[in-house]
Amino acid sequence: MHRDDICCRVDEADLRRFIGQSLARCGADTPTSDAVVRALVTASLMGVDSHGLRLLPHYIKELQGGRVCGAPQLRMEQRLPAVAVLDAGHGLGHLAGYRAVEKAVEMARQVGVGAVSVGNSSHFGAAGCYAMTAAEQGMLGLALCNSDPFVLLHGSRQAFHGTNPIAFAAPVDGEDPWLLDMATSAVPWNRVQQYSAIGRELPADIAATEDGITTTHAADVRALLPLGGAGFGFKGAGLAGMVEILCSTLANMMHGFHLLPMTGPDMSTPRGVGHFFLVMNPEAFIERDTFQQRIKAYRDDLRAMRGVDDRPVMAPGDREWQCREQRRRKGIPLDHAQRDAYRELSLQLDIPSLAEHA
Amino acid sequence: MHRDDICCRVDEADLRRFIGQSLARCGADTPTSDAVVRALVTASLMGVDSHGLRLLPHYIKELQGGRVCGAPQLRMEQRLPAVAVLDAGHGLGHLAGYRAVEKAVEMARQVGVGAVSVGNSSHFGAAGCYAMTAAEQGMLGLALCNSDPFVLLHGSRQAFHGTNPIAFAAPVDGEDPWLLDMATSAVPWNRVQQYSAIGRELPADIAATEDGITTTHAADVRALLPLGGAGFGFKGAGLAGMVEILCSTLANMMHGFHLLPMTGPDMSTPRGVGHFFLVMNPEAFIERDTFQQRIKAYRDDLRAMRGVDDRPVMAPGDREWQCREQRRRKGIPLDHAQRDAYRELSLQLDIPSLAEHA
Numbered sequence: 201m202h203r204d205d206i207c208c209r210v211d212e213a214d215l216r217r218f219i220g221q222s223l224a225r226c227g228a229d230t231p232t233s234d235a236v237v238r239a240l241v242t243a244s245l246m247g248v249d250s251h252g253l254r255l256l257p258h259y260i261k262e263l264q265g266g267r268v269c270g271a272p273q274l275r276m277e278q279r280l281p282a283v284a285v286l287d288a289g290h291g292l293g294h295l296a297g298y299r300a301v302e303k304a305v306e307m308a309r310q311v312g313v314g315a316v317s318v319g320n321s322s323h324f325g326a327a328g329c330y331a332m333t334a335a336e337q338g339m340l341g342l343a344l345c346n347s348d349p350f351v352l353l354h355g356s357r358q359a360f361h362g363t364n365p366i367a368f369a370a371p372v373d374g375e376d377p378w379l380l381d382m383a384t385s386a387v388p389w390n391r392v393q394q395y396s397a398i399g400r401e402l403p404a405d406i407a408a409t410e411d412g413i414t415t416t417h418a419a420d421v422r423a424l425l426p427l428g429g430a431g432f433g434f435k436g437a438g439l440a441g442m443v444e445i446l447c448s449t450l451a452n453m454m455h456g457f458h459l460l461p462m463t464g465p466d467m468s469t470p471r472g473v474g475h476f477f478l479v480m481n482p483e484a485f486i487e488r489d490t491f492q493q494r495i496k497a498y499r500d501d502l503r504a505m506r507g508v509d510d511r512p513v514m515a516p517g518d519r520e521w522q523c524r525e526q527r528r529r530k531g532i533p534l535d536h537a538q539r540d541a542y543r544e545l546s547l548q549l550d551i552p553s554l555a556e557h558a
Numbered sequence: 559m560h561r562d563d564i565c566c567r568v569d570e571a572d573l574r575r576f577i578g579q580s581l582a583r584c585g586a587d588t589p590t591s592d593a594v595v596r597a598l599v600t601a602s603l604m605g606v607d608s609h610g611l612r613l614l615p616h617y618i619k620e621l622q623g624g625r626v627c628g629a630p631q632l633r634m635e636q637r638l639p640a641v642a643v644l645d646a647g648h649g650l651g652h653l654a655g656y657r658a659v660e661k662a663v664e665m666a667r668q669v670g671v672g673a674v675s676v677g678n679s680s681h682f683g684a685a686g687c688y689a690m691t692a693a694e695q696g697m698l699g700l701a702l703c704n705s706d707p708f709v710l711l712h713g714s715r716q717a718f719h720g721t722n723p724i725a726f727a728a729p730v731d732g733e734d735p736w737l738l739d740m741a742t743s744a745v746p747w748n749r750v751q752q753y754s755a756i757g758r759e760l761p762a763d764i765a766a767t768e769d770g771i772t773t774t775h776a777a778d779v780r781a782l783l784p785l786g787g788a789g790f791g792f793k794g795a796g797l798a799g800m801v802e803i804l805c806s807t808l809a810n811m812m813h814g815f816h817l818l819p820m821t822g823p824d825m826s827t828p829r830g831v832g833h834f835f836l837v838m839n840p841e842a843f844i845e846r847d848t849f850q851q852r853i854k855a856y857r858d859d860l861r862a863m864r865g866v867d868d869r870p871v872m873a874p875g876d877r878e879w880q881c882r883e884q885r886r887r888k889g890i891p892l893d894h895a896q897r898d899a900y901r902e903l904s905l906q907l908d909i910p911s912l913a914e915h916a
Contacts, residue, residue: 282640283670283842312641313671313836317843340803356863356871368800370807378803380796387790403789427793428785431761432745435785438738438874439797441860442726445698445736449728449852450843457859478671478836484641485675485808494807501815502799505714513714516796 201249201533202394208539208556209531216241218542218554219256225549226263227270228292235294239325242332244532247523248381250390251326253532257541258323258463259292260549265467268292268322276303281311285451286318290470293324297343297475301330304479305337312484318475319451323347323462327367328381328520334479335369335377342478343367346447348459348471351385351424351440354433357412359423362456363389364443369517371482373492378499379517384440385424386433392421405429447474531557559607559891560752566897566914567889574599576900576912577614583907584621585628586650593652597683600690602890605881606739608748609684611890615899616681616821617650618907623825626650626680634661639669643809644676648828651682655701655833659688662837663695670842676833677809681705681820685725686739686878692837693727693735700836701725704805706817706829709743709782709798712791715770717781720814721747722801727875729840731850736857737875742798743782744791750779763787805832889915 210218216237223233236259244252262268272291276299278284284303288296300316307314324330327343334341347362363383370378386406395402396418406429409415410422414430427436448455451474460471482491505513527533534542539556546553568576574595581591594617602610620626630649634657636642642661646654658674665672682688685701692699705720721741728736744764753760754776764787767773768780772788785794806813809832818829840849857873865871885891892900897914904911 280668280670280842283838285843310638311669312638313673315671315838315843340808353860353863353871355865355869357866358863360860360863366797368796370803378799380800382793382796386786406790427790428744429787432764432785434874435740438726438740439724441736441874442738444856445728445853449849449856450698450840452844452848452852455852455856455859480641480673482808484638485643485673486810490810491807494810494813495803498802498807498813501813502711502718505711505716505718507713508715511713513711516792516799 201247201535205535206533207536209533209558210554210556211531212241212245212528214555215244215253215532218551219253221551222256222260222545222549223263223270225551226260228263229271232270232272232292232295235298236292238298239294239329242329243326245524245527246520247527248326248328248520250388253534254538255323255325257545260545261467262322267467267470274299278303278307282307282313282315284314284316286316288318288321290320290322293321293345293473293475296321297324297330297477298333300475300477301333301341301343301479304477305334305339308339308479308481308484312481314479316477317451318477319453319472320470321473321475322471323473324475326381327365328369328379330477331367331369331381332377332379335371335379338371338481338483340371340480340482341369344443344447344476346444346453346456346459346474348461349456350389351426351437352408352412352433354426354437357408360457361426361437361440361444362459363424364440364447364456366439366443370495372495372499376517376521378495378515379520384427384436384443386427386429386436387424389424392418392424396421405431446476450474450476559605559893563893564891565894567891567916568912568914569889570599570603570886572913573602573611573890576909577611579909580614580618580903580907581621581628583909584618586621587629590628590630590650590653593656594650596656597652597687600687601684603882603885604878605885606684606686606878608746611892612896613681613683615903618903619825620680625825625828632657636661636665640665640671640673642672642674644674646676646679648678648680651679651703651831651833654679655682655688655835656691658833658835659691659699659701659837662835663692663697666697666837666839666842670839672837674835675809676835677811677830678828679831679833680829681831682833684739685723686727686737688835689725689727689739690735690737693729693737696729696840698729698838698840699727702801702805702834704802704811704814704817704832706819707814708747709784709795710766710770710791712784712795715766718815719784719795719798719802720817721782722798722805722814724797724801728853730853730857734875734879736853736873737878742785742794742801744785744787744794745782747782750776750782754779804834808832808834
């Protein structure tokens, strides 16, 4: 969040309390509420503001509208030693995500690799949360999710895939993991909104109008280009397709093109989002110490490269760990829109408001 | 290959004969020779000219120099039901690649997923060859490879990762597979060479000079930008990092930064390239017929989108299947440089030359 946009800060514990109470008030059971609190606070601490506390009002609307079930019946079926399938019972995707990754970790401990396909789910927040969870247990973790159509196909002016994120994490003993969490679109939607708010021109070749024409005017943007832009967008579109096949096809869910939009207006029909998780135990491939020496050497070499204008070169995740350290100390920032939304939730749900501070 | 660059064509069978004889003459055993023939001819038929017949003279130099072993001792160790590790014995990477993917398919049949890490290998041609091999057996296949440093880190003017490709294939009954094969760099090196040859300006923001400064002059290019360019290259660099961790770290190989350059001058020291293969059986997750209905519907929907200027929208792989059909009919094209190189090999190795036709 840009410094100028910060209107107040809140403490992590108080934010957990508020999110948990809000969800409970709308019928979420404890496992669901705990999972959402964990995912949103993790993302907010790491500075992934698009996927942090900002999403609570949306999830509340989904619970109130009946699109998602606050107390879902999750059904996990282990079909083979390395494969399980989870029916998320149209609950909040965070619960399904954490359950699935735990199951994948368990299988990876047994047979080296665990893959879990999740269907009948909903938005699960930041994909990185689930990849991180695997890395915190010494595992390599991959987390994917499909989403509603918002990104042009390569060579087309029509939106087809969602921003279909890819998150991958690798464990580093005694240090924060190596963590990549990226959308397969050229730019995050969040960035477009940010530029729109301050009237700043977008870079060329990353976003398009309703007619699929590339534009640099953020306010006119209705779709994103795939990663690689007009020239090389077959790469981003191809990666989005891989995510789509693993998340929707493999889970017998509708592909992005047919998926109901996340933001409405229908808040009563379940969307049927799919996720995919893969966990691998590095010790199944290589001695633990050797892997750890190698990955540390790799990340140290990367960080030691010469940055443009003498700025430090960051490994994937480094910016997020820095932000987390700072926000744990100073509090988690809210912008005006978020503060107003949380104040309104407090009134609407009759919950003690967040203790805002500077 | 651009029409103007085609100087002659050769038939598939004759090309197989020539490549096989050349490799045998330089000490390659039959399994090695068969694997290289299969990979190079597959790539050339599909129009992946950067990774097709063009590479034979390079492999011959590697065999003659002793950098790669023509009759390697491959050691496959299955360490857990879903994990195997292959020591490629410094042979040609194609043999290791096909062996590894076959092993991964075998494990995926048993436990749903199979992962194989390969070390002490060398260049394996196009990653797509191995993903395709899985798909031809009804499996989802992922193939990754590291390579020597040629791509700038995000926020740095120094090359760090290789073009570290990602290939993914999904099976479609009775049809060609869905196939993505992409480098994680902004542009293929091949494209830069092509533009350099004809003096055409490159798009901005994809390639850099020796000093790491972005340039559009193809002749000045010494490094590539990661996919996403100067603004969003953290995505391409992050994907390259995921590939690096799975290919070099997991296989106890040196990471890209320390890897000997593919093109020399040292042709006697083994490079220690790493690969990674993951195969999943879709039937372990979902009924076979349901998966097939879903993936066909997905690809049909994609192909039915409206293309820019009414050009058809292609799914990943479609261009390659079209090209293969055409080249099987008309022959595989060679440009002048390739024709000259093959004529020279014919003289040098005393092998009947290719039957060139128009």
